[in-house]
Amino acid sequence: RKEVEQDPGPFNVPEGATVAFNCTYSNSASQSFFWYRQDCRKEPKLLMSVYSSGNEDGRFTAQLNRASQYISLLIRDSKLSDSATYLCVVKAGDSWGKLQFGAGTQVVVTP
């Protein structure tokens, strides 16, 4: 079983619509959680950290459910520029710099 699992998609989303997707993680000792964005074969870029209380950054909302060991990302009012692969990332507490990445969820925003 993979440590971080994501629905690969693609999620085809009309411009202006809302899209949401989850990722699950297997290590209950995981302490830090992130969403990264990756454009085609470019470097991953940090989109947002995910906190237990949930957090919002503009049109993006992230949630963490420790009991069920999943993380979610919701994108409101989708823009064409939101088309990318979204990588779910988890880190155990004792592993500075060692991130566990999911395989990514592809989002395609269409006009």
Next chain:
Amino acid sequence: DAGVTQSPTHLIKTRGQQVTLRCSPKSGHDTVSWYQQALGQGPQFIFQYYEEEERQRGNFPDRFSGHQFPNYSSELNVNALLLGDSALYLCASGLHSGGEKLFFGSGTQLSVL
């Protein structure tokens, strides 16, 4: 302020050869991690260097080795290349005492023929 820089951007090798990839961390960063990203997969952690020592290692064979220099730059070496080593190799840097935020370089695309 230069970000994380990697060289070369692309590389073609044949099976059995050896390769060295290079990474310069973002200014002020002292820790470098290396990741391998195969097509359609997420990045996989190879190892991390801090204070010129390998501090953590992922599930990669010892054909993969590295080094960190006093100026914090780093090299990744892969010996006896296999076809399956074809991937995007990403370097990420951070400040060990400054939290978990990592910055990635744009990677080296390695093709093994």
